[in-house]
Amino acid sequence: MEAKIASRNDGPLDRAFAIVGYVAAQTKAVSVAEIASALTLPLPTAHRLVGNLEERGLVQKALGTKRYVVGNQLVTLSAKVIGAAFRTARRHAVLRAVAAEIGEQCEIGVVRDNTVAYVDSVRASQQQGLQFNPGEAAPLHCTSTGKIYMSRLPERAREKLCRALALTRYTETTIVDVESLLRVLDETRKRGWAKTNEEYVRGVVGCAVPILSPDRELIACLGVSVPVARVSFAELDGFIGPLQKAAALLSETILQADDEGDEP
Numbered sequence: 540m541e542a543k544i545a546s547r548n549d550g551p552l553d554r555a556f557a558i559v560g561y562v563a564a565q566t567k568a569v570s571v572a573e574i575a576s577a578l579t580l581p582l583p584t585a586h587r588l589v590g591n592l593e594e595r596g597l598v599q600k601a602l603g604t605k606r607y608v609v610g611n612q613l614v615t616l617s618a619k620v621i622g623a624a625f626r627t628a629r630r631h632a633v634l635r636a637v638a639a640e641i642g643e644q645c646e647i648g649v650v651r652d653n654t655v656a657y658v659d660s661v662r663a664s665q666q667q668g669l670q671f672n673p674g675e676a677a678p679l680h681c682t683s684t685g686k687i688y689m690s691r692l693p694e695r696a697r698e699k700l701c702r703a704l705a706l707t708r709y710t711e712t713t714i715v716d717v718e719s720l721l722r723v724l725d726e727t728r729k730r731g732w733a734k735t736n737e738e739y740v741r742g743v744v745g746c747a748v749p750i751l752s753p754d755r756e757l758i759a760c761l762g763v764s765v766p767v768a769r770v771s772f773a774e775l776d777g778f779i780g781p782l783q784k785a786a787a788l789l790s791e792t793i794l795q796a797d798d799e800g801d802e803p
Contacts, residue, residue, distance in 0.1 A: 647750070
């Protein structure tokens, strides 16, 4: 994937943003020479800018190499930006509407530092067995949002992540076997949405659908968690249609600015 810098936007900040964008768009670590070639930068300039970005945690060397991936500070910042984007009046209203339609709490989650971070939620009138509130975090392997995120990774990256994660057992049905988890992720990838069957909290089931950017990249997930005494694992399928419609609406509005002064 190549990204050329327009001559009229050729300042240091433009070049730094171009480097961050290029590194973030790659599916593997890249060298400074590859960055310089893709962005038509002089190699010394690329080395200087990459060094500055590395000092600020926006890019970092892949473990044991001299090649670069996105940095932890950038990952944290991106999650905060996504959270802020969803906590606007227009998008919070979409979340409220789907929660009212299905009668259950709905939440929006993103992945940060290999955990699911919840950035917005709306509670239905009735009590929930599990409530994910903004700022809370949960594991990847036993949440629907985590499964969607992992399922969309390239196959080798998916397997590598599954083998690197601490597959902690939270309940009797938590998937802690790597091969079993990989099979579930393959099914999730084909289906396009995910379910969990009392895998994080006993007595609670859940499902989630992806929220995609205009170029079909995963931004976040829209999900629901309910007591199995009220909704069975099989009955979760009935929530997928309303969640997908809401996710599509969120996808359409994510890059649109709200009116000034709008508050959720």
